[in-house]
Amino acid sequence: MIRPLPPVVLVLAGxxxxxxxxxxxxxxAIAANGGWALTIPTALTVQNCHxxxxxxxxxxxxxxxxxxxxxxxxxxxxxxxxxxxxxxLTVAERIVRRFPGVPVVIDPVLKAGGGADLSTPELCRLFxxxxxGHADILTPNRHELARLAPEQADxxxxxxxxxxxxxxxxxxxxTGTDDPLPAxxxxxxxxxxxxxxxxxxxxxxxxxxxxxxxxxxxxxALAARLAAGDTLPEACEQAQHFAWQSLSHGYRPSHGQHLPxxxxxxxxxxxxxxxx
Numbered sequence: 001m002i003r004p005l006p007p008v009v010l011v012l013a014g015x016x017x018x019x020x021x022x023x024x025x026x027x028x029a030i031a032a033n034g035g036w037a038l039t040i041p042t043a044l045t046v047q048n049c050h051x052x053x054x055x056x057x058x059x060x061x062x063x064x065x066x067x068x069x070x071x072x073x074x075x076x077x078x079x080x081x082x083x084x085x086x087x088x089l090t091v092a093e094r095i096v097r098r099f100p101g102v103p104v105v106i107d108p109v110l111k112a113g114g115g116a117d118l119s120t121p122e123l124c125r126l127f128x129x130x131x132x133g134h135a136d137i138l139t140p141n142r143h144e145l146a147r148l149a150p151e152q153a154d155x156x157x158x159x160x161x162x163x164x165x166x167x168x169x170x171x172x173x174x175t176g177t178d179d180p181l182p183a184x185x186x187x188x189x190x191x192x193x194x195x196x197x198x199x200x201x202x203x204x205x206x207x208x209x210x211x212x213x214x215x216x217x218x219x220x221a222l223a224a225r226l227a228a229g230d231t232l233p234e235a236c237e238q239a240q241h242f243a244w245q246s247l248s249h250g251y252r253p254s255h256g257q258h259l260p261x262x263x264x265x266x267x268x269x270x271x272x273x274x275x276x
Contacts, residue, residue, distance in 0.1 A: 006036045007227035008074050010099070011220070012063070012092050013081030014043035014055070014109070020259045021113075021213035026079055026220035028262040033224035033242060038073055040066045042092065043084045049212050049256025052112040057084045060091040067095040075099050077227035079220050082109040084118060086126055096134045103136040103226040106169075107219035110144045113178075113212050113257055124148055133168030137232065139219045140172070142179040157181075161194035171195045173222075173236055177214055180206075193236055200233065204244050211247050212257035218243040 009030045016022030022045070027037040040063050046054035078096060083089040096104055108127060110119040119127075124147050132138055132148075140148060142157060149160035161172040176190045184190060188203045221242045225235035242262075249264035 005074070006034055007076045007224065007229075008038060009035045009077045009079055009220070009223045009227050010038045010040070010067075010070065010073075010075045010095075011079045011081070011223075012040050012042050012083075012095065013079070013216070014045050014084065015041050016045055016047060016213070018047065018049055018212065018259070020049065020211075020257070021216045022081065025213040025216040025260070025262070026081065029217045029220035029242070029246075030079075030224040032246075032262045032265075033221050033228070033238075035077075035224035035227050037220075038070050038075070040070075040095070042088045043082055045082075047112070049253050049259065052116040052118065055082075055084045055118060057088050060087045063088065063091045064094065067098060071098070075102055077223040078102055078104045079223035080104065080106045080131075081216060081219070082118060083123075083127070083131075086123060089123065089126055089131060093130050093134065096131075103223070104134050105137050105139065105219050105223040105226065106132060106135040107139045107215055108144045108148060109215070110140075110147055113210065113214075119147070121147075121150070124150075128164070128167050132164060135169040136226070137171045137173055137222065137236075138164060138169045139175065139215065139222065141175045141177065141215065142181075145172070145174050157192065158194065158199065161192075165194065165196055171232060175215065175218065191236075191240055193233070195232075202237065202240055204240065207244075207247055209247075209250070209252070209258040211250060211260060213260050214243060214247055217246050217260050217262060 013023040030037040044056040149163040152160045222239035246260040249261040
């Protein structure tokens with residue numbers, strides 16, 4: 001039986017060969033949330049579950065041509081991840097303009113989980129000046145929030161989020177996984193949604209491991225839920241639940257950060273390894 005295409009999410013993100021983060025993670029999270037991912041790579045990376053050692057930005061002309069080739073697909077949401085230089089950022093902004101009215105989720109990937117810096121102060125300024133005005137929701141962690149609002153260095157998260165709202169994005173979901181709030185007891189993770197009208201918080205039990213790709217998983221799931229028609233608060237809550245479950249059911253490689261299991265619903269009966 002031929003079935004209609006699920007809600008389509010256009011993804012612009014880097015390729016992570018581990019599959020923990022980047023465009024593979026986005027595709028898995030979108031599929032697990034009932035969507036269909038169209039993928040345009042923004043960069044190749046050399047990395048493992050410890051850290052990123054090299055980033056090679058994609059060819060901007062190829063990115064644009066890919067978007068043109070997909071113009072007849074019914075894009076219902078857009079998710080943007082790693083943009084490693086000014087040229088790919090500028091093309092990403094041009095691509096977003098081709099889909100007016102489509103909700104845009106932007107995950108500002110400025111630093112790898114292992115600590116490698118993936119952006120510069122100049123690129124952060126360009127990000128704010130050219131791109132976030134197209135965002136229906138921005139999903140920075142607390143470190144990324146501070147880098148995107150450097151003029152608010154002596155203030156708190158709320159003032160920084162307000163600065164980004166003033167710069168044009170419609171909402172900001174600040175995640176507290178990597179950098180807990182100062183008043184946190186350490187046993188919980190607090191995520192805060194800022195909109196021009198209000199703020200809302202969710203708390204989740206903190207998991208003991210460190211994870212590779214948690215931010216990608218959350219942002220991509222959020223895009224899939226918006227594509228399916230959820231309201232913004234509903235999409236935020238469902239995406240957080242999905243991300244937490246993916247991490248809590250995650251995999252432990254031999255070395256490095258743990259990997260999310262974005263198909264945890266299907267993993268209760270794992271494939272048995274062959275014995276010699």
